[in-house]
Amino acid sequence: MTSPSRMDPQGEPAPWPALTWEEQTWIPSSDRALRPGARTPPTSYRSAVPPFIHDRLPRPSPRVTELAAEAANELSRFDAELGARVSGFAPVLLRSEAASSSQIEDLTASARAIFSAELGIATGQNAELVAANTRALRAALELAESISTASILQMHAVLMASQPRHTPGSWRQEAVWIGTRSDSPQGATFIAPHHSRIRDLMEDLVTFASRGEVPALVSAAVTHAQFETIHPFTDGNGRTGRALVQSMLRHRGVTRNVAVPVSAGLLADVNGYHAALTAYREGDLDPIVVAVAEASLRAVSNARHLVDDIDRIKAAWSSTLTARRDSNAWALLDVIARQPVISAAAAAQEVGVQTPNIYPPLRTLVDAGILKSKREHRIGPFWRSDEVLAAIDAFAERAGRREIT
Structure with a gap:
């Protein structure tokens, strides 16, 4: 695997590379024939070719770099404050992150439905999918000691365990795209790389993610954006990619006790989040780093509110209980x-x-x-x-x- 140098000829960090594209041929499956004996003719489309990034140095603007450092500090401070009480709030925050990450994919469920689904109570498919996302996040944190392709595959295996058609824990072997049509990539807003590229791209990704000289939140944001660009699975890419952010924050020591619900911060501007991913693919780092940093700051504020609410509830219980x-x-x-x-x-x-x-x-x-x-x-x-x-x-x-x- 080769990659451009991380430095330009003057010894400065090189600009972040944009995607390139390659021609592909789309051959519709036989079950989509127009009529007996007739088939839809093959068409061409362009799939993304992400750059290798393992030896590139991301350099957001000074303002964005400062914002990312501030957000990382706030995450660490909040995590440290809850350290002594982690047993009381870690599970709630973990489920809040799982629910928020799922909501970005339009998978919504009430807290009661999600907690009930974890007990095996039938409350609807969405709640069961959020419960699976909770398990995937827990796996992400347990695997945070090493960011590897094996750990990412394990996260996906846990997330998609109940959906075998999406080959849980395996790289995809087919084209995927983001668009309104499910039968063809024609007109798609983004077509992920050809599946033959995934293995090398993912090895490149985890090498980048393991580099300690890249600031933690910048590294997490770039790794997430690159993961979503590779889109290595047929489904569950968004939830797995956001679980990867939690794993990286734990791996880098930004958090040690809780999964701060960063996805809840992203919910404040989902369109902006998606636009930031598009900008990343065009070679602009700032928007995705800003999105993750601002989401982290919002998440800490929101999580503090939740912790205060539960503290007040417990205090009221203590005054009510006479046992x-x-x-x-x-x-x-x-x-x-x-x-x-x-x-x-x-x-x-x-x-x-x-x-x-x-x-x-x-x-x-x-x-x-x-x-x-x-x-x-x-x-x-x-x-x-x-x-x-x-x-x-x-x-x-x-x-x-x-x-x-």
């Missing part, structure tokens, strides 16, 4: 704050008791108005905190606004 201090009802308060829809078996495991022994404290919380109970067909009863679920839904609503107050 003895040695009752497991008190231990359940922390569990419910991070898992606001829960089964008896899950609650018992969290508290460390046998399942029959968890029912009395659950009833105590229901009697105190802290939990509500519902029997689900074929699964049995589960319990939920409408207050925490409302706080998480409010987080999602704020994520769609340009201003967070």
Whole structure:
């Protein structure tokens, strides 16, 4: 694999290269024949040829470089503040990131539906897909020690496990494009590279992502944009690419305890996010770095609001609950704050008791108005905190606004 030098002849970082394009032939499948014995004639189209970037030095403008550094610092500060309380907020923030990333792909579901889907309760396809995205994000963080093609394939395998038609954990072997037609790339706004290029491009990508001299947030933004340009899978590229951002932030030590929901920040301007990806493909780094940096700053503000909301809810619970201090009802308060829809078996495991022994404290919380109970067909009863679920839904609503107050 070869690549242009990262320096120009004067020893300065070279401008970021734009895409080039190559001609391809589109041969419609036989099941799209116009009539028996007749077929749609082959047509030509141009697919992207991304540059190799492993030895290129991204150089955003000074203003954007400063913004990226500020955003990285804010992410680290927020992560450090939650370090002592990570067990209470990491799961909620992880699911908030999964839901926000999915919403960018128009996959929306309420907090109650998402948490219920994780318990196996049928709440709709979207909630199940968001639950799968949560698992993919968890895998991304667990694999953050090494950014590799193997770890990226594993993220995708977890994300798409229930959709075998999209070959979970395997590079695509067919053309993909972004456009209004599903039967042809004609008229598409972007046609990803030919599948024969993916393996080399992905090896190049992870080499770039592993370079420590590139500022962390700049590296994450560029890696994400290059990943989305390669589009290595038939589906799930956006969600996998945003999980990769979380993995890189953990890998570089920007975050150590939580997955700050950066995708929630991107939701404030999805069109701008997509325009930034287009600008990247044309050789302009600034917009995608700005998009990720500003999304990070919005995410921290929004996440602080969510944490404050849950803290207030827990404080109100403490003033409401009159059970003895040695009752497991008190231990359940922390569990419910991070898992606001829960089964008896899950609650018992969290508290460390046998399942029959968890029912009395659950009833105590229901009697105190802290939990509500519902029997689900074929699964049995589960319990939920409408207050925490409302706080998480409010987080999602704020994520769609340009201003967070």
